[in-house]
Amino acid sequence: MPLIETAPLILALAAVIGYLTGSIPFGVLLARLFGLGDLRDVGSGNIGATNVLRTGNKLAAFLTLVFDAAKGGVMVLIIRAVVAEDAAQLAGLCAFLGHLYPIYLGFKGGKGIATGAGTLLAVSWPVGLACCLTWLVVAAAGRMSSLASLAAAASAILWAILLNQSHVAVLAGVMVVLVFVAHRENIARLKAGTEPKIGQKP
Numbered sequence: 001m002p003l004i005e006t007a008p009l010i011l012a013l014a015a016v017i018g019y020l021t022g023s024i025p026f027g028v029l030l031a032r033l034f035g036l037g038d039l040r041d042v043g044s045g046n047i048g049a050t051n052v053l054r055t056g057n058k059l060a061a062f063l064t065l066v067f068d069a070a071k072g073g074v075m076v077l078i079i080r081a082v083v084a085e086d087a088a089q090l091a092g093l094c095a096f097l098g099h100l101y102p103i104y105l106g107f108k109g110g111k112g113i114a115t116g117a118g119t120l121l122a123v124s125w126p127v128g129l130a131c132c133l134t135w136l137v138v139a140a141a142g143r144m145s146s147l148a149s150l151a152a153a154a155s156a157i158l159w160a161i162l163l164n165q166s167h168v169a170v171l172a173g174v175m176v177v178l179v180f181v182a183h184r185e186n187i188a189r190l191k192a193g194t195e196p197k198i199g200q201k202p
Contacts, residue, residue, distance in 0.1 A: 074118075
């Protein structure tokens, strides 16, 4: 955890800016731009890149992944440059929360994996990169995005310890809990053996 050195009012402002940025539903916006309809009526109804991929439009899914990741990463980089590390991590966490519970969509958002990855990459690129590689390995082996996402999230704290990045451990821990809460339905389907594979409609 970084040293808290920023005034409370500035921290609050960083949190609000991060949350409002994270709330931008790029998946929904890009689906409309590409003429794919309302993403919330497609597949699982999720607003993330995995559900965009179920429309069959790989470009829209890729752009959703990039922009969702940027919501967290860009917030961290900007706030760090303007304020300090404590405010930067708070802004990144709030961007992550914004994606999960966006004010623009009645607080019904995505699962947070891309935004979480972008946040971790900006806070500590070794940890972020290790989590992304974990996702790729598990996804390649199991062909299930949710399983890969849970494995990558769960590995975040471990990577923070192994890579001597203790300043990111608290942030990673909070994000892990929120990821598992957001994936509770996926976890139930994984246990039941009914979780769809990547690109497959649920």
